[in-house]
Amino acid sequence: MSDARAWEMKVFLRVAAHGSFSGAGREVGMTPSSTAKLIDRLEGRLGVRLIERSTRRLRLTAEGEHYRERAEALLGEMDALDAELAGGARSPSGLIRVNASVPFGRHCLLPLLPAFVAAYPEVRLDLTFTxxxxxxxxxxxxxxxxxxxxxxxxxxxxxxxxxxxxxxxAPDYLARNGTPRTVADLERHECLGFNFRRSAAVWPLRAGGRLVDREVHGRIVASNGETVRHLALLGLGLARLAEFHVRADLAAGRLASVLDEAMADREEVHAVYTGRDRTPARVRAFLDFMTPRLRHRLEG
Structure with missing residues (x-):
């Protein structure tokens, strides 16, 4: 709705409430003649008579009564929406939809949520891990x-x-199959992989002083890193996973790392979002809360 049409509605409602152009004009800061002309233009645009004029008092027609009811409802909804959004800009509230990989969500994000939801009780979260x-x-x-x-x-x-x-x-896998000492040893090992579209059966590794994409093979692939981790824990093969994902398993001895000297690949982690200078307060609060805590977790 344009500002001009909203203004017409507001003036019309004041005329209906006062029963005169002069009373409505005083309230909205217009002369009686200007107020009357505005109503004339409104009626001309709508093609119906909204107000019956007399020398004693103005009276709404049936169409005028209908217009008054709808105008009050529409302007009330606009005021409520303005108040809701303005309030949200001051105090974070509403729904935030969050997406993360399964390992990142499980090991980095979920542990931080209890403190976040306690700090922002009006914010709701919709989490998708894939x-x-x-x-x-x-x-x-x-x-x-x-x-x-x-x-x-x-x-x-x-x-x-x-x-x-x-x-x-897993230590028992290495006990049964031996520990790979060189990149070439991967040829004879079960290498667990992924089945989603962007995955490729290659591992970036350093061999002979240079970085190469080593093609690997295995009989089992899975749809997410958490499943691959569990497959490794079950002794079903080697897995290439993020350090934050297996840090606790390595410390507890449930998993052992191999070919550390060949591992040269590091990948950046980002939080991406929309909004630019109109980022909702709830999203800004979420990012401000999570950013320093996730940086600390990734540092180990």
């Missing part, structure tokens, strides 16, 4: 956490740190 990369606009996502190179886009990004990859396996 290792597929989603389109923020198509999926109506407010914030996504991404590992790896960011494509050029209109999205805003906050850098959270770097992720180091580790090749890990």
């Amino acid at each position: 290792d597929e990369v989603v389109d923020l606009y198509a999926a109506a996502t407010d914030v996504a956490f991404r590992i790896g190179r960011l494509p050029d886009s209109a999205l805003l990004a906050v850098r959270l740190g770097e992720v180091r990859r580790r090749i890990v396996a």
Whole structure:
């Protein structure tokens, strides 16, 4: 609705309340003649008579009564919407849709949520954890956490740190199959992989003083890193996973890392979001809360 049409409605409602052009004009800061002309223009645009004029008092027609009811409802909704959005800008509230990979969500994001929801009781969260990369606009996502190179886009990004990859396996797998000592040894090992579209059966590794993409093979692939981690824990093969993902397993001895000297790849982690200078208060509060805490977690 344009400002001009909203103003027409407001003036009309004052005329209806006062029953005169002069009384309405005094309230809205217009002369009686200007107020009358505005109502004339409104009636001309609508093609109906809204007010019956007499020398004693103005009276609404049936169409005028209907217009008054609808105008009051529409302006009330506009005022309520303005108050809701203005209030949200001051005090974070409403729904935030968050997307992250399964490992990042499980090991980095979830542990921080109790403190966040306690700090912002009016904010609701809708969490989607998947290792597929989603389109923020198509999926109506407010914030996504991404590992790896960011494509050029209109999205805003906050850098959270770097992720180091580790090749890990369960001790019993290594006891049965031997520990790979060189990159070439991977030829005879079960290498657990991924089945989503952007995955490739290659591991970036350093061999002979240079970085190479080593093709690997295995009988089992899975849809997310958390499943691959569990497969490794079950002794079903080697897995290339983020260090934050297996840090506790390595410390507890449930997994052991191999070929550390060959692991040279590090990937950046970002929080990406839409909004620019109109970022909702709830999204800004979420980013401000999570950014320093996630940076600390990624640092180990």
